[in-house]
Amino acid sequence: MxxxxxxxxxxxxxxxxxxxxxxxxxxxxxxxxxxxxxxxxxxxxxxxxxxxxxxxxxxxxxxxxxxxxxxxxxxxxxxxxxxxxxxxxxxxxxxxxxxxxxxxxxxxxxxxxxxxxxxxxxxxxxxxxxxxxxxxxxxxxxxxxxxxxxxxxxxxxxxxxxxxxxxxxxxxxxxxxxxxxxxxxxxxxxxxxxxxxxxxxxxxxxxxxxxxxxxxxxxxxxxxxxxxxxxxVTPDRPALADVLAVRTRVATGHQVRPALEACVRSALEAAGVAGPEVWAASPSDAPGLLGHVEREVLAEICGDAAVRRIPAVGRLGDVSAASGSFQIATVLAAAPRTGGSIALVTSADRDGSLACAVLKLRDAR
Missing domain, CATH: 3.40.47.10 (Thiolase/Chalcone synthase)
Incomplete structure (x- = not known):
């Protein structure tokens, strides 16, 4: 429901x-x-x-x-x-x-x-x-x-x-x-x-x-x-973004790619959004192979342009547990002036935790 x-x-x-x-x-x-x-x-x-x-x-x-x-x-x-x-x-x-x-x-x-x-x-x-x-x-x-x-x-x-x-x-x-x-x-x-x-x-x-x-x-x-x-919400604290869906999975080794893809598609389905509709897709920039897998999955589902649209969280170094919150902060800071754009944020941890959130950005004016 x-x-x-x-x-x-x-x-x-x-x-x-x-x-x-x-x-x-x-x-x-x-x-x-x-x-x-x-x-x-x-x-x-x-x-x-x-x-x-x-x-x-x-x-x-x-x-x-x-x-x-x-x-x-x-x-x-x-x-x-x-x-x-x-x-x-x-x-x-x-x-x-x-x-x-x-x-x-x-x-x-x-x-x-x-x-x-x-x-x-x-x-x-x-x-x-x-x-x-x-x-x-x-x-x-x-x-x-x-x-x-x-x-x-x-x-x-x-x-x-x-x-x-x-x-x-x-x-x-x-x-x-x-x-x-x-x-x-x-x-x-x-x-x-x-x-x-x-x-x-x-x-x-x-x-x-x-x-x-x-x-x-x-x-x-x-x-x-x-x-x-x-x-x-009030005029003093207007909504910046709707949290449409958050989904999680657990996988390691060769199961990471299919599990992450399933996690992203599940979140998009729950949000009622298609992959090509995503304005910006933000990966968590996990060091090494895991980070490459994350970017490839997002590019496949949302397109290369969406993955490149906002600055990567890796610009701040490896911020580990703070990655997801900084990714959302980056999305909000870089949001377009008109509302309705969809942003997708993912996380992939080397111990197997995977997560995906779908946000709908509101008018920032």
């Missing part, structure tokens, strides 16, 4: 903390100017070999968020809290509906902060006694720390969920957000995704990637979408 148009989930706002800078305006300008975001890494600070990465320029948690409550806050939490705050601080934000008892938050991640987890475990192993650890750091080692901090900072008292799904996590979070709305558990959902750069993540990626993509530079950042029922 299709969802009535008046109750269909819509995206009414977005923001980002990205390698282009802080906020939606910096992100949009960076895309428009086609700026490169890759830069040399301070190897002494990050404890990695000579390398390059896509870092949020000048991002220091205590400088961005202030000193109160941030002494022990780790980087991924700081990025997430800053992104949510940049959305809630936008003109037209309605705090009564975007925060409070009927507002929810869903945060997409890979593992939370790998750096915090490893640092806390290391302190237990190298200390004189296993319990000689800093208790203030312990919350950072829990995967849902960032989501909890976002809720505490901004008074978001509804459902609070962390989804660990690797590169597909952003679209899985969007699907979860639409289900919260459909079930009546929330009237508005902040759908966020965050990924940090750290020595721990650098070494994990270096040792776990396949040989076909050893040198893809890591990226970091956070993006957040405000998702509401279509019946709840």
């Amino acid at each position: 299709s969802t009535p148009v008046t109750d269909r989930p819509v995206i009414t706002g977005w923001s980002a903390v990205s390698p282009f800078g802080l906020g939606a305006e910096a992100f949009t300008e960076g895309l428009r100017e086609q700026r490169s975001t890759v830069a040399p890494v301070d190897t002494a600070r990050w404890q990695v070999p000579t390398s390059r990465a896509h870092l949020v320029p000048g991002f220091e948690t205590r400088e961005v968020l202030g000193k109160k409550g941030t002494r022990s806050m780790d980087r991924v939490t700081g990025l997430a809290v800053a992104a949510v705050g940049s959305l809630l601080d936008q003109p037209g934000s309605v705090k009564e509906t975007e925060t409070g008892e009927r507002a929810g938050l869903v945060l997409a991640t890979t593992t939370g902060s790998a750096a915090s987890m490893m640092d806390f475990t290391r302190s237990s192993l190298v200390g004189d006694r296993p319990y000689d650890v800093d208790p203030a750091v312990m919350p950072n080692a829990v995967m849902n720390c960032a989501a909890g901090q976002c809720a505490i900072w901004y008074g978001i008292k509804g459902p609070n969920t962390t989804l660990a799904g690797g590169r597909a996590a952003g679209l899985l979070a969007l699907n979860y957000a639409t289900r919260l709305l459909a079930s009546g558990r929330a009237d508005a959902v902040l759908c966020a995704a965050a990924e940090e750069f750290s020595a721990a993540r650098y070494w994990l990626e270096r040792h776990s990637r396949g040989p076909e993509a050893p040198n893809v530079a890591l990226g970091e950042g956070a993006a957040v979408l405000l998702v509401q029922p279509a019946s709840a």
Whole structure:
């Protein structure tokens, strides 16, 4: 059964903390100017070999968020809290509906902060006694720390969920957000995704990637979408895009291509859209062969022009769990001035998670 148009989930706002800078305006300008975001890494600070990465320029948690409550806050939490705050601080934000008892938050991640987890475990192993650890750091080692901090900072008292799904996590979070709305558990959902750069993540990626993509530079950042029922939009927060469908699959090895194709076709069928009608198709730019497969499937179904129409998320480096949310942010930033265009966003994770979302862009004027 299709969802009535008046109750269909819509995206009414977005923001980002990205390698282009802080906020939606910096992100949009960076895309428009086609700026490169890759830069040399301070190897002494990050404890990695000579390398390059896509870092949020000048991002220091205590400088961005202030000193109160941030002494022990780790980087991924700081990025997430800053992104949510940049959305809630936008003109037209309605705090009564975007925060409070009927507002929810869903945060997409890979593992939370790998750096915090490893640092806390290391302190237990190298200390004189296993319990000689800093208790203030312990919350950072829990995967849902960032989501909890976002809720505490901004008074978001509804459902609070962390989804660990690797590169597909952003679209899985969007699907979860639409289900919260459909079930009546929330009237508005902040759908966020965050990924940090750290020595721990650098070494994990270096040792776990396949040989076909050893040198893809890591990226970091956070993006957040405000998702509401279509019946709840206001002139201050007009609908930017309808979420027509989100579909998922799981497959590995030789089954990835047919499973991804089935996932995309299923999402298009649920949305009532044909492949050639897609204005822009955004792949998640997974490193190596998986990324090539993803682009080939989208080109086959939607056409080469659709795949090339908007900037690739790979411009930000490998942002992993934040990929899907940054892809949607890119679609919204690059949307045509007239409504009705269809955008398709896909994710493919090396552990087998596949996802596809179909959006109908509204008039941006």
